[in-house]
Amino acid sequence: MRFPHGHLAYCTNIHPAEDWKTTFQAISTHAMKVRDLVAPDEAFAIGLRLSSTAAKELLRGDELPAFNDWLATKNAYVFTINGFPYGDFRAGSFVKRNVFRPDWADPARLEYTKELFTIVSQLLPEGIEGSVSTLPGSFKEFQADESAIRLQLIELATFLDSLAEVSDRDLHLGMEPEPRGHFENTEETLRFFDRLLDDAPDHELIKRRIGINYDCCHFALQYESARDSLTALRGEGLRISKIHLSAALALDPRIPGAVEAVSKFDEPTFLHQVLARHPDGRIERYTDLPEGVASLGTDTGADAEEWRVHFHIPLDAEPAPPLASTRQNSLDALALAREVPDLCQHWEIETYTWGVLPQELARPVEEQIAGEYRWVLAGV
Template identity: 45%
Template sequence: MRLNHNIHLGYCTNIHRGETWEETWNGLKNYTLRVKDRVSDGKPYGIGLRLSEQAARELSAPGKIDEFKAWLDANNSYVFTINGFPYGAFHGTRVKEHVFKPDWSTQERLDYTNLLFDILAQLLPPGVSGSVSTLPGSHKTFNVGSEELNAIFTNLRLCREHIEKVATKSGRDLHLGMEPEPLGLFETSGETLKFFGLYLDRHPQDRDFFKFIGLNYDTCHLAIEFEDAKKALDRITGAGIRLSKLHFSSALKVKPTPENVERLRGFNEPVYFHQVIASYGADEPLRRFKDLPDALDFAQTNPDQLGEEWRVHFHIPIHAQPGGGFDSTRDHLIGAMDWLAANPTKCQHIEMETYTWEVLPAEMRSGDVVDQLVKEYEWTLGEMTQRQLCS
């Protein structure tokens, strides 16, 4: 939906199962339209679409996009952003490190992302810019060396050229948002600046790069890094990096007492990565764990070295606090809202992203998935109204 300052808000449909186009479209029909009917108040409804590589290919078949556009028009809906981070299966099977594959050193990732822009340019309504979000290049455990980094930068340059061609042909403002994530190739605001700086070192003539390639800032991810939202967003945009999209999301914040560590075992599930970062105080380095099982194993063998606070990459509903001795990183999300209220023209796309519905502990679910999404909308719109970002 369109808010003040030409800001568009939607939820990411990666919360629903859908690896084929038929499954994806069924999710829109069975869930997204029900959410729309409860939150849109009859106004055009913006969709944050997740397309796997398979679904994107199937949607590109002759006649499919026209069919989908007709459905969007009939339902007073529009697509303004696509989540292009997960390439393949994203539900019901082990995702974890596979969500980073293929990474940006590969032709497969380039071809997939280019295809998403080809699709998006055809779906966008007049006057609406389009964004695609993607992974932060690669993952730190993939042994990225100089050869792989050069391939990543080459593919990003080729993608930028493709986006520019599609944008020029279609008359659309199109942009890619790379998404920092814990243990991604870049995960903090500082590493983000270093990554983009290295790109410009290799391609100093590519001064239009930031017009088409920018950042998808996930509030959960930067909160896990113990960053301050205002400082991080000022740092990123102050360096000239385009803020392609904001992901509104929240994660677990935990004091690692024996009771809380034991309760965390209920969040240890086999599908998604749940990176953990531990703080030992303002002047001490952070300790990073690849996944929640690694942190739990460490706690069992080193009970006196757990630090002051853990932040766990487990997306929880943004409208709710976990309770039971746990807290959330919603303060970082609110800080990002405050920053946007002071800089309302710096980002036009907002996507709520709580994809963990199927693996949430039962006590954290709000009715069915539609009820949860409606409550997230209500909370978000209420907070944004207070900041005059919507009315």
């Protein structure tokens, strides 16, 4: 849907679906119910999540034209696709580090992303940009060959420029920094793009087609404010491709009961990275929540004064004390957009954890998403 800062959707990665048939069923049921709750009389934007399997199936035969026709009958449209999770992304599955596979050193990631752009370029209404979000190159533990990552991104930028000319649509990739990703904070992101630009024969091509998917949860985990990090990224001429409105868990692990409370969010599907800040400003990073809990029994971890935990919390539902959330970072991004009208045209609510939320935060999925829309629109 249109809102004062551009286009707003929610990401359909909240609905478990790995093939196109199941993906379409989720859209035609859940997404339409959310539309009826939030904006029944407006054109409703759908933030697609397509696995590699679903993307290939959608490109076969007349599936894509048929989906386009369906969108028209429902007064709905697509402006963005989440292309971070290539494969299985379902509650009950073992996703964890696998969400970073294949990484950008693997040709399979490049081909998948080209398929997603081929799809979105054919779904875009006239005059609307098209974006795809993706992982931050790789995962630090993988020790990926960054030169291969940069080479494939340059190839993608060239592909996008040609596709944009043919489709008459502005197309751009948003790389999404995440804790323990190949680049995860503002400084690492800037230095990665410096190296990418050094490799690229055409700097303007890269800046036009490759940008940042700014996830408010992920940067809050780094103890970085939306205002400071977005300003720094834009100051280096990087495109803000899309902004994910999202929130992480926050707590003081010294408070009695806090670690016990956050341990309820430990579950086997997704990574829940922990960033622990110490009184001297040092930040220790743990790849998953159990590692963070174990650190409290060590000399390096015992004096942490704050934790931020990568578990996407519904924007409109603060967890009970002694836990809190970082949703202020999403409000700060919206506030910056009021001051900087060209900040970003693509916004997406991205709370994908519905299937693994503790019982006290659980609601019917459509009600949760509608509540998040209302929260966002109240903050505009």
